[in-house]
Structure formats: C-alpha cells, structure tokens
Amino acid sequence: MLTEEAKKAIKEVMKRYKTKRAAVMPALTIAQDDVREVTAEDMLEIAEMLEIQPVIVNEVAKFYTMYNVQRKVGKYHIEVCHNISCNLLQAERIIAHIENRLNIKVGGTTTDGKFTLSTAECLGSCGTAPMMQINDTYYEDLTETKVNDILATLKSRD
Amino acid sequence: MAKLTINGKFIEVKDGTLILEAAKQAGIEIPTFCYQADLSRIGACRICLVEIAGQRKLMTSCTTPVMEGMEVNSESAAVQESRKGVIEFFLSNHSLDCPVCDKAGECELQDMVYKHGPRKGSFKEKKIRFHEKDYPLSPVIIKNSNRCVKCTRCIRVCRDTVGVGVLGSMGRGAHQEETSFLRTYLDCDHCGNCIEVCPVGCFMRRPYRYKSRPWDLKSADTICPYCATGCTSKIQERDGEVVRSISKMGKGVNNELLCARGRFGFDFISNEDRLTTPLMRKDGELVPVSWDEALESLAVNLGAFAPERIGGIASARLTNEDLFLFQDLMRSAFKTNNIDSSARWNRDSVSAFIKATGINEGGVSLRGALEGVDAIFIVGTQISEENPVTDYLLRRSFDSRWVFTMIASARAMKLDSCAQLTMRHDPATENALLTAIAKVIFDDAGEKAAGLDCAELFKDLSLKDLSDESGVDQSDIGAAARKLFGSESATFFAGTEFLRFPDGLRGFSLLKELLTALGKKITVVPVLDRCNQRGAWDMGVHPAFGPGYEPVENPGLGNAGMLEAADARQLDALYIAGVDILNNYPDFETAEKALSKLQYLVVNELFLTGTAAMADLVLPVASFAEKAGTMTNQEGRVQSMSPLMKPPGEARTAHDIFSALLKAHDFEFNVAKPKGTFEKIQANVKSYADVELLNERSDKSLTGESGNTVSSSILEKEADEEDQTPAYTAEDLPLTLITGNHLFYSGMLSSRSATLGSLLKEAIVEINDTDAKKYDLKSGDHVTVTGRYHEGRYAVRVKNGSRKGVAFIPENFKTGPVNRFFRKGEWSQKVRLKKVDA
Numbered sequence A: 001m002l003t004e005e006a007k008k009a010i011k012e013v014m015k016r017y018k019t020k021r022a023a024v025m026p027a028l029t030i031a032q033d034d035v036r037e038v039t040a041e042d043m044l045e046i047a048e049m050l051e052i053q054p055v056i057v058n059e060v061a062k063f064y065t066m067y068n069v070q071r072k073v074g075k076y077h078i079e080v081c082h083n084i085s086c087n088l089l090q091a092e093r094i095i096a097h098i099e100n101r102l103n104i105k106v107g108g109t110t111t112d113g114k115f116t117l118s119t120a121e122c123l124g125s126c127g128t129a130p131m132m133q134i135n136d137t138y139y140e141d142l143t144e145t146k147v148n149d150i151l152a153t154l155k156s157r158d
Numbered sequence B: 001m002a003k004l005t006i007n008g009k010f011i012e013v014k015d016g017t018l019i020l021e022a023a024k025q026a027g028i029e030i031p032t033f034c035y036q037a038d039l040s041r042i043g044a045c046r047i048c049l050v051e052i053a054g055q056r057k058l059m060t061s062c063t064t065p066v067m068e069g070m071e072v073n074s075e076s077a078a079v080q081e082s083r084k085g086v087i088e089f090f091l092s093n094h095s096l097d098c099p100v101c102d103k104a105g106e107c108e109l110q111d112m113v114y115k116h117g118p119r120k121g122s123f124k125e126k127k128i129r130f131h132e133k134d135y136p137l138s139p140v141i142i143k144n145s146n147r148c149v150k151c152t153r154c155i156r157v158c159r160d161t162v163g164v165g166v167l168g169s170m171g172r173g174a175h176q177e178e179t180s181f182l183r184t185y186l187d188c189d190h191c192g193n194c195i196e197v198c199p200v201g202c203f204m205r206r207p208y209r210y211k212s213r214p215w216d217l218k219s220a221d222t223i224c225p226y227c228a229t230g231c232t233s234k235i236q237e238r239d240g241e242v243v244r245s246i247s248k249m250g251k252g253v254n255n256e257l258l259c260a261r262g263r264f265g266f267d268f269i270s271n272e273d274r275l276t277t278p279l280m281r282k283d284g285e286l287v288p289v290s291w292d293e294a295l296e297s298l299a300v301n302l303g304a305f306a307p308e309r310i311g312g313i314a315s316a317r318l319t320n321e322d323l324f325l326f327q328d329l330m331r332s333a334f335k336t337n338n339i340d341s342s343a344r345w346n347r348d349s350v351s352a353f354i355k356a357t358g359i360n361e362g363g364v365s366l367r368g369a370l371e372g373v374d375a376i377f378i379v380g381t382q383i384s385e386e387n388p389v390t391d392y393l394l395r396r397s398f399d400s401r402w403v404f405t406m407i408a409s410a411r412a413m414k415l416d417s418c419a420q421l422t423m424r425h426d427p428a429t430e431n432a433l434l435t436a437i438a439k440v441i442f443d444d445a446g447e448k449a450a451g452l453d454c455a456e457l458f459k460d461l462s463l464k465d466l467s468d469e470s471g472v473d474q475s476d477i478g479a480a481a482r483k484l485f486g487s488e489s490a491t492f493f494a495g496t497e498f499l500r501f502p503d504g505l506r507g508f509s510l511l512k513e514l515l516t517a518l519g520k521k522i523t524v525v526p527v528l529d530r531c532n533q534r535g536a537w538d539m540g541v542h543p544a545f546g547p548g549y550e551p552v553e554n555p556g557l558g559n560a561g562m563l564e565a566a567d568a569r570q571l572d573a574l575y576i577a578g579v580d581i582l583n584n585y586p587d588f589e590t591a592e593k594a595l596s597k598l599q600y601l602v603v604n605e606l607f608l609t610g611t612a613a614m615a616d617l618v619l620p621v622a623s624f625a626e627k628a629g630t631m632t633n634q635e636g637r638v639q640s641m642s643p644l645m646k647p648p649g650e651a652r653t654a655h656d657i658f659s660a661l662l663k664a665h666d667f668e669f670n671v672a673k674p675k676g677t678f679e680k681i682q683a684n685v686k687s688y689a690d691v692e693l694l695n696e697r698s699d700k701s702l703t704g705e706s707g708n709t710v711s712s713s714i715l716e717k718e719a720d721e722e723d724q725t726p727a728y729t730a731e732d733l734p735l736t737l738i739t740g741n742h743l744f745y746s747g748m749l750s751s752r753s754a755t756l757g758s759l760l761k762e763a764i765v766e767i768n769d770t771d772a773k774k775y776d777l778k779s780g781d782h783v784t785v786t787g788r789y790h791e792g793r794y795a796v797r798v799k800n801g802s803r804k805g806v807a808f809i810p811e812n813f814k815t816g817p818v819n820r821f822f823r824k825g826e827w828s829q830k831v832r833l834k835k836v837d838a
C-alpha cells in the first residue's frame, strides 16, 4: 500500500514528464524507499495512477535489480557483482566469505533483519573489481579483510 | 526494386524487403523465432543470422532490409556454426520435456533442433527453473515458462494486435519470464492468440491439455460460426470429440488471429444436450419419431395451410446453400414470401441497412478499404466485442499505417485507444449525430454544396438541437465534420446498431450522400454479428427480395409481422430453422404468445431451445463442424467449409432436410450435394457467378454488381402501435438499457459452450464509472435491474468512458435474457438499478 505521502510524491514527480507512464521508475523508487520493498499493491496502485497496465509496472520493477519486488530486504542490502570482470578477480570468493561471516546464503537475510545478501550483474565499476554495492554506496577493490571491516562498521551502526 | 544474390541465387525484390522475406521469395528458408510477419520486429533471438559479403559481423535477416548488389549467404560455415550456438543457448535452460509437452510434434524448437541443432550441449550449469508445475493463467490458458525461448511473440501479439497488453517480460537475461502481472489470473480477451504465436509449449490451451498429439488429430478447414468477420480456422477432432480450433499465418482474413469464441467456443458441438432424433408432439409430449414420419408429417401439415398463413425464419448461421434451399422451399413449395433470416432485425430496417451500406452492390475488402484512405469512421457498431478480430486487424493495420480514426458509440470500446476522436452519444441518437456532422460539412462547403438536392433539408436544422439530442459536444461534431470534409476518401464501419435503431440510417445515408456529392470517395464496410448474415440476404431470405436482391412481387411479412399475425390468428404455421425466437426477439411476451397460438410449429435445431420446446415437430440438425457449404462474411467474401465429422445420432444437415422437402413437393427437384446447390446459386445470384471456390477455399470477394436496389423510404415500422402502459416516470427509471453481443457471448451457440461459459460465469449489467459512483456500485456488486416489464438480477461491471445514463446487458445469457425487458421490437428501455446483497 502506498502511503498518502508516497502518493503525493508520485503525483509531484509525474509533473516532470510529458507522459504519465514515464514516471514509472521514480514512482517505484518512492514506493520502495523507507520500506525497502515493492509490494503487489504498490504496483497496482502505481499502475492506476499512471494509467498503464499493472504488468508494465511489474516488468520495469523486475528488470532493474534495484527494486525489491515482493521481497523485504534487510536494513543493509549487500549486492555483490559477479559479472565477468569481478568474477575474474574472485567475486565468488568474496560472496562465499560474506555468506560465512553473516551466516546466510545468497538471497537470505540475517535473523536480526540487518543484512540481506544478493548478487548483481555488472554495476559498471569493472575498473575497481571486485566490488559490491550496499544500499546506495559502492565498495570497491574488495578483499576479504576489507569486507570484514565494512561489515564490522555497519554492524556497529544501528 | 533491388537486385541481390542469396546463396548465389539471383533475385530482384521490392526496395525495403527484409532479407528474410527476399529469401523466402527465392525459395530459401531461414530459420526464425522472434520474427513473425505482422508483429513488430525486434531481432532478439539471433537464429536468423546471415552472412553479408563485406560485413564484418553476421546480421539478423529479420530486421535487415535488402540493398542493391547485396551478396547474402544463409548457409555459410559461419552461419551454420552460429545457428548451432544459438540453438544450444536456447536449450541451455529449456526443460526438454517433449514427452509430456502438448506442443511436441508441432514445436518450432523441436523441428529446428532436428534440422540444424547440435546433438550435444556443452553447458554444465544447473538449468534455471521458473516453477515446478505448470500454472493456469485463465480458464483457457496454462503456462510453462521452463520451455520459453524468449521470443516475446506472445507479448507483442497481445499488446500490439489484440490491444490488451496484459503480458510482460519479467526479469532479464536467462531469468526473463514472459507472463502476467505476478503470474496472476488474466483479465483479458482470452483470445488465445498468445497460445497460437508461441513457437514452443509455453502457452497452452487448457481445454486441449493432454488430450492428443497433433499427428493423431483429424482436421477440417472451416469458418468460425460466430460473427461475420469470417475468420477461417482448422477444427480438429480426436475420437469423435472436437478438441481444438487453430488458425494459421497466411490463411483467411484473420491469419493467425482468432477471438475467444472462434478459438474456444466450438465445444457446443460435443455438448451432450445435442438433439439426435426427430421429435414429434403426440398427446402433448415431444416423442422420438423416424425421419420418414417426421418429413412426411411436415410436408403434409405445412402444405395444408394457405400460403399467406405460413411463414419461415432461418438463422443467419446456416450456409448459403441451406439458405438458398430454404427460401426456395418457402417460395416454391409453400408459395409464401413470409420469410426472414433473423428474429432480431425488423424487415424494413434490414432493407434500409442494405441500401445504406451498399451490401447489394457488391463486396468490399477490409484491407482494400483501409489502403490509402484518409479517415476512418466507426459508427453504430461495438466492433471490439461484436467482431473482435476485425478490431485486431484494424489495430494491426494502424501499426503499419496511421489513419485518422473516429469512433461514435454509446459504450466505450477497446478500439477507442486507437482513435483520435471518440464521440459518446446517447443510445439510438446516431441520426442526430450524423445529421449534425453533415450539417457542419454542408455549412462549411458553402457554394459547393448549395446546389445539392439535400440543401433544402439542412436549412431548418439547428446544430445545437442535434448536438443536445445526441449528447455530443458541438466541438467534437465540428472536428469530425472538418476531418471528413478535409479528406479525399473515408471508410465507414457501420454495424448492427443501425439494425437495432434504424433511424440512424437516415443520418448515415445523408452524410454518405453529401460526402459523395462533394467528390469524396466513401467506402462502407458493414459490420455484422452473425457469420452468414450477409449470405442470408444475398440468398434472398427476406420478405421483400429474392436471391440477388431481386424485389419480389408481393413482399411478405418479416419476423415481427409474422409474430404479430400469429398473435392475431392470421398466420397458422411457422418453420423456424435454427433461431431461438423466444430468446432473440425483442419482446419475449409477444413472441411466446404468438408461438403458442400457432397451429403448427416446426423447428430445426441443435438443442431443445425454448422455441424448440414449443414446437410440434423438432428436427435435429448438423452443426457447422458436420457439414459442407459456403458462407459469405461481412465483406462479401465467399468462403467454403468442409465437414470434420458425422452429425450425432440421426441428426441431418439442414441441406438434406430442405432437399428432401423440396423433392417431396416437386419430383423433378434434383437432390444434390451442397456443391450442386452452389452452382444453382451461381446461376441465380449474379454477384456469385464468377466466384471460384479454389481448393474448396476461396478468398475472393464479391465484386460484381447486382444492379438491383432495395426499395427505399422504408423506415416505417411494420407494426406501429402506441404503448399504453407508462407505469413509471423518467425519474423512476433513470438509465437507458441497451444490448448487443458480449466478447464471450454471441448467439445461441455461445450459451451452449461450457468453455465460453467459464470465461464469464454470470449475467452482467454494464454501466459507466460516473453512474457507478452515483449509485455507489463497483464491479462485482449485484443489482436488480428493473424495467417496465421485467426485473432481473445481474452482476455489475463498470466500464470507464462509456456514456453516462446507459446500462448494457448482453444478449444471450441463459439466465437473465435481456429480451424480457423489451417490448414491441424496440431495442431500448428505461431501467433502474438497485444494489442487492451478494
């Protein structure tokens, strides 16, 4: 369910575009903000506001990995790139390492709801591979030690 | 033209031709997946790659147009290598479950692997599986995404051609899945075109599931028995049951397209309620009798009445051959002109419609009518629901060529989204609207129009009055007028609303004549809702004209006249071939009263309908799947159909029955197969003279001119009596009830199809969003609809964008038949809605 605030924000953002449907991405971002999830109801409501078929909202939401469709992620969403460049530089090891440290598998969320681990395709930062993105921040040239530090810092934050 | 070589073969093709299509012309086949003629081109699957001399990389032949001097190679080593790679890639996640897949045996992927494919794959990774079990998407569609090749043909046909757009690609890369919103049940046309275009076994028919292998099916080419779009299809049976109806690219008007009715509505054929023996009333009961007894009693009984006391009504679903014999039987054996081809349309409305749309002057082709035309005006038809594939074809044509399109109707329709101007008028005000448009054109034309015959007519007309009457803004009327005036040519689509409300034909003819007088080229495509309505008229199943629209000397009574005469005991016997009058005639009470007063009623039927149950003799007949013959679609295309199987039990074809009766009357009569009758038709109906039924399947439109015109000035009703029961005032009954076909219901057949029944389970009443708000109703609520003569319970459907104050109940619901609301053949009534608890 979109909050009244979210609806207002979506209406506002719609004004920026020539067609209503053009606002589908910002609308999804607004829906997801705070709650870290895009629900079925959200997509239906967005479709109604933008006067498009719900399936179109669904397509866009599923195309971009940044939208968590019907999937509640932890406070920190870790997305490790495992595309070619990163993989050549041992992304798989980084992933396994995080799995061990957090005691979850890819796709899982820690019991305290703090971390979710996902893999991602190329995040456009091949020059600094291997890399990962946590929420909106990039962490690059990863090593296992570096990952430990990052996780420790985040754990100490609430 | 461009000259090029493909695999060393020299060819010359039109500029802009795709390499793929050029190859096809040269007899060279290039494999494809995502390409389909008539769908948008995406060049996504890469199976059609070819080598072009001078190009570093292989190119997709499905998106690359030819160029002068091109040297194409579609079988070079590099091409073959890459093709193998692409197929291996498709198979990398494909579930390879051919043994349990409905598509096996006619699967494009299977064929392709067999022909080109690598015999071994090199992928070691685990296959991506989208789901364990196949999941249903609608009562008629079931989906398996594990077999998908991601060609997106399903999505494109649904979005671009059907205009519904409820399918999408979810996710990307190998994880991409084409499905509905979160895989939920579809609320769509249920046309199954997504099934038809899917090259593999992802989209499957639920009713056909696990029923057969394609090679075990017996097929026959036929014509859809529902609307007059005249889609051709192949129906297929296994062990005596019709299990499937399929359509194919390159065949018929419809190519691969069908609507829900044409694709899934055939199961009435195997409905166990089909009649299998003649039934005769003895001591008040209908009991089985032999054909000999039945036919003899029919000939004797009908023959006993004076010609003017006999009448016949035949269904517009019968073949041309059936209908020709029927009118011959009524006219030559029983000497009466009391014949009609529908229980819905008034005799004189039909004559006026034929004249106004020029049906008697020869055929039009849909494609031709759209080619090069400047404007399209769709009026008096609910095209999206009544003639779904006509809607699809129109939308498809807009893809390749945009034409300014206007739609005038009371209800909103899917095609609105393709139109530049939509006018929502009050029911039955087509005359006011079209006259208003004509008036603006006349005024704008000034000098040019001043001398015309109709000039006088426009003098006293007030645009404001006409606009008020129709409920359409003057600005919209002006816009439509200016567009038509500014065009050199325009095509009108005019449909059954003009038969329901024939007054509209006045405005229609006026507008058409004015535009023609101003030098515009006007084409009219009639849009009809019964498969052989046009054929029925061509065959002369009408009280005022015979075959080929030849006026008869003493015009007889139409359906309304016959019922009225029966009611007054001036008509004693009726032969009804396949019409359920009690459910169709817009005045149930009168129809019932009239039929009960008859001394002799004979009915040819598939089922024991309400009408058949009142008969003295019921003859079981063959359905469309069980007979040969021809039908003429709304364009005037004469198409033939062949029988797939034998009729059930002792049922016979209508053709056999009419032949036997003619023979009994006239020993000279040469009983022939439908083919022989068709030759007779050709001898009698001028415009059919040079129709060739090539391979039993013809695409040829009627082009000859019949030269005969139908009597004009025919807008008076056959029976015009004042109604004396104004029990309610306007405030009591604020909505205007109208009717028409529903996407899943059209005619008696649809009500006997369990599959179509599953698509819409209860009788509905449709209102627009404003009225819904006003009466605090939403889709799914239940209401009682109260009119002056009837009250019934319906589920509400809200349709955005329809005219306010309009309630619509489709024809042909078995529960809640709409004709009970009407009286005296009038197709609209005032009603009110009241919410009831579920």
Ligand code: SF4
Binding pocket: B141, B154, B157, B158, B159, B162, B164, B165, B166, B167, B186, B188, B189, B190, B191, B192, B193, B194, B195
């Ligand atoms: S059945 Fe027709 S309308 Fe429904 S999803 Fe398939 S193509 Fe689209």
Ligand code: SF4
Binding pocket: B147, B148, B149, B150, B151, B152, B153, B154, B155, B178, B197, B198, B199, B200, B202, B203
């Ligand atoms: S479901 Fe069928 S038509 Fe649709 S993309 Fe997959 S293979 Fe193509």
Ligand code: SF4
Binding pocket: B224, B225, B226, B227, B228, B229, B230, B231, B254, B257, B258, B259, B260, B261, B262, B263, B386, B387, B388, B389, B390
């Ligand atoms: S459009 Fe008409 S003719 Fe074509 S499949 Fe549908 S009902 Fe049949």
Ligand code: FES
Binding pocket: A081, A082, A083, A084, A085, A086, A087, A121, A122, A123, A124, A125, A126, A129, A131
């Ligand atoms: S491959 Fe990882 S950022 Fe490009």
Ligand code: FES
Binding pocket: B031, B032, B033, B034, B035, B042, B043, B044, B045, B046, B047, B048, B049, B060, B061, B062, B063
């Ligand atoms: S058929 Fe050409 S790319 Fe798919």
